[in-house]
Amino acid sequence: MADLEELYREIILDHYRSPRNRGELPPPAHRVEGFNPLCGDEIVLSLLVEDDVVADVKIAGSGCSISQSSASLMSAAVKGKSVAEARKLVATFKQMMSIHEATLDDATEEPEPINLRALGELAALQGVVKFPVRIKCATLSWNTLTQGLDELGA
Amino acid sequence: MADLEELYREIILDHYRSPRNRGELPPPAHRVEGFNPLCGDEIVLSLLVEDDVVADVKIAGSGCSISQSSASLMSAAVKGKSVAEARKLVATFKQMMSIHEATLDDATEEPEPINLRALGELAALQGVVKFPVRIKCATLSWNTLTQGLDELGA
């Protein structure tokens, strides 16, 4: 079960068992829902953006250990960051998650190097790329965040 | 080309080259159109029924040698016959044409014996059953006749 241990690293199980920033924020926080239509994972993101900064973020909903821990890690990573930094983090994270798709597609294309350091704890989710079906679990909260920022015009 | 000669018997080629009862009848004759949608054969049947007798019948339209000769043979066979006799002939003819379908379906079913004598010249179309796709050509005019009789309530 070597692969499995790469997928379910201790940090991930920790964030799954003790999710950070759990709950919902009252208005004026913005509320966005994300679905993974194929497996039923749901995420409810409450997002408070003030002065171009992600002032607060909370996560509700339910899903697998990967989607829930990724949401928890995401919330911890973007909270307090500027919108620009948050968006950059989304891009880096999604780049890490897309390696597999890219190589699957065409083994000869050289993937761009990723700044793993910038990801911090999030790098623990790296093991997911070996499990392509789970990539959608890992990216659900990130896509929901992007949608929320877009809707806020932030 | 042994099979071919069975398909294109002399009588068939004769009725194809010199079709009987060619043309259209003016009203009050009833006009019915038949299509073979898959190959484009068209038949226009003019039908005059008086006192339960097929008083006159004419054929227009275009199609292959099988559909045209069958229509010609049919017109010669039913003209002057009572509606009941004409319908009986239709049934006997379609029975001859369905042998192949029946045997294809289930080789163990014994086909009912057909009264070939009752068919007269029409028996020349027997060879068609070896060419299942052409059965629709042979039966086109007969189905159109049935439709015409039905529409007339005859």
Place this chain on the structure above:
Amino acid sequence: MTTPLDVEAIRKDFPLLEREIHGRRIVFLDSGASSLPPTQVTSAMTRYYESTHANVHRGVYATAEEATARYEAARVGVGRFLGTSAGADEVVFTKNCTESFNLLAKSWGAANLTSHDAVVLTEMEHHANIVPWQQLQQQVGFELRFIPVGDDYQLDLGDLDRLLEGAKLLSVTAMSNVLGTINPLKHLAARAHGAGALIAVDGAQSVPHLPTDVVGDDLDFLCFSAHKLYGPTGIGVLWAKAEHLAAMPAFLGGGGMIKDVRLDGFTAADGTQRFEAGTPPIAEAIGIHAAVDYLQGIGIEAVREHEQALTTYAFEALEAAFGDEVRIHGPGDGPGRGGVLSLTMGDIHAHDLAQVLDQVGVCVRPGHHCAKPLMRRFGLNATARASFGIYNDRDDVDVLVEGLADASRLFG
């Protein structure tokens, strides 16, 4: 517990079962999503492609005649498997069970339903038997009513008379793909007809696992897919009484379904052809025919008996190993359920459960199984569904238990 099937011999027909996953033999418990095809099916299709292939209905040359005859013979063969000799006039080939329901809703439904009408579904339907009706509803505005599902995982028929009042159709699954519940078709057909409604049945899960008798049960419509019936992907069936088909307008438009086309309009063909626009799934029809022949060779009653025995074994094994830690969402073991086990284990998410099971070679499906209203009804987000087929045996159940024990350790 003896089984009427020689599973060891059957397994030889399924090369995929020789595969190893993570060093373990594959344990395929996902026939409810899609079954494996036996070599009898794949080789029938390959032989067809290598000896006969031609487009159907339009050629007079030898292979085109043969292809047409074999395609049409598939209708008859499938019809017989459903309990009718009228397959030639009543079996329409579609691309899957989902298209069959779309055809039903958008042809029969569009022609028969107005804003004053009602269609009755159930809370345990697959999305295939919900969404097409909702799409039509948006256009036409009729009422959709749902037979509720009780806490015993059975349809609650207490209010059926009221639900059927003024309804034109009852459309119901023969067997739930989530719960395994088998519904009483004959009874439901009689109730629907008594109320002046027709009955359509989702046979996706029942046709491969239970005897089907469209005539004896007095059904009007039946939809299912070949790929859950040990047949190929790319083909489904809408069976309908010929009298209904005769009165239904065309669905998809194009070649093959017309009598005539002019620049200003078209005339539709008669019979099954009206509903098969374009080149049909020809090789796939050969494949579904081979699949029903294969199942008929085994005997569908024997299949049912085998899968019921296996289900009993699984109930016992899971109870013995996990007690309350593992829940089976669906009716208890017995003749009223099929071999579909929707599992949850404590708080572990179904995705994680399935992932861990994969490590021991076990294939189960996590998720909502395209039945979100039913999942909501039971407060479920996802389950891990194990479903049995003719090639499964008790060893497979034992590996499932082993994998679940691994999950319990990892997430416990």
Place this chain on the structure above:
Amino acid sequence: MTTPLDVEAIRKDFPLLEREIHGRRIVFLDSGASSLPPTQVTSAMTRYYESTHANVHRGVYATAEEATARYEAARVGVGRFLGTSAGADEVVFTKNCTESFNLLAKSWGAANLTSHDAVVLTEMEHHANIVPWQQLQQQVGFELRFIPVGDDYQLDLGDLDRLLEGAKLLSVTAMSNVLGTINPLKHLAARAHGAGALIAVDGAQSVPHLPTDVVGDDLDFLCFSAHKLYGPTGIGVLWAKAEHLAAMPAFLGGGGMIKDVRLDGFTAADGTQRFEAGTPPIAEAIGIHAAVDYLQGIGIEAVREHEQALTTYAFEALEAAFGDEVRIHGPGDGPGRGGVLSLTMGDIHAHDLAQVLDQVGVCVRPGHHCAKPLMRRFGLNATARASFGIYNDRDDVDVLVEGLADASRLFG
């Protein structure tokens, strides 16, 4: 006249060509109706069934992941064959070219057309690109206009500006399946866009025989089938620019195409998925992928060159043997036509012609070829159509000539 293809080697990939018909080797001249698949295609599908098969998009176990990855990779592969790297987001799998047009008409069309709008077709369209529009027209009432076909068998573009005025779509075949006429797509796309319309293309006959470049030609939509492309039955393609797909409402409803389903309504999924309801033709996607790989291995330019040379040879051989007795309905030999020869011989009906040709093993298709408006335009009831593929050579043409001579004797 040398040919760039090693036909003898290619023929080895097609076992059906070893078959004998009435004691003669089969001469397959019906690729325009449906081509034969090479063993590379059939064995890719069989291997898939025997090693990988599982339902896609919903499983986390190994084979389900592989099946999903291979299904999605097929989109990319097909996209590349069409000249785009965006296949993942732009290739929708349907059941055939006909369903692709129905999807286009009933999703894009229904969302964009009102009674004030117009769609422009041509007189040389296949029913697949006529009937779906007529069906929609019955509901919506927009105007259908037809570009006429001249006596030279070419589109008469003299009035095109007027026809395109206020039109929202030009939908046109890339190559006529009756005449062989190749239409100037790039020019037509520019004219359509200039008039504010989009352009949809029927690639059923062109994609297998001519280089396709959806980006270079600036197309919006392209429809075709795998079974004419040396691929399997049961799968077709709607290629559409991602921006168009994003704005199109769902077509068929069911599992797989939803984000959420409640008892009172559903939310559709994004991307290509929205248009693929139910279990898709998975093995068939593997098959079409293998088919485009096979064709790419040969080189589509070489295919085109080969078929053009063969067409030239056929024109010469028919002229030499029969003079005016045999007519080829379509443009004269040259770069403006494909390898489709619609033949008539004196008064002999096409059905009879095809029947006699069958006796010498020659497969040609008689009839209206699902293009009745075009047939009427030329006063034709039926033609016997010979169409070339990569496995045909000059010997095949010689046997065709021999069979036509037989017909001339029998009916002359």
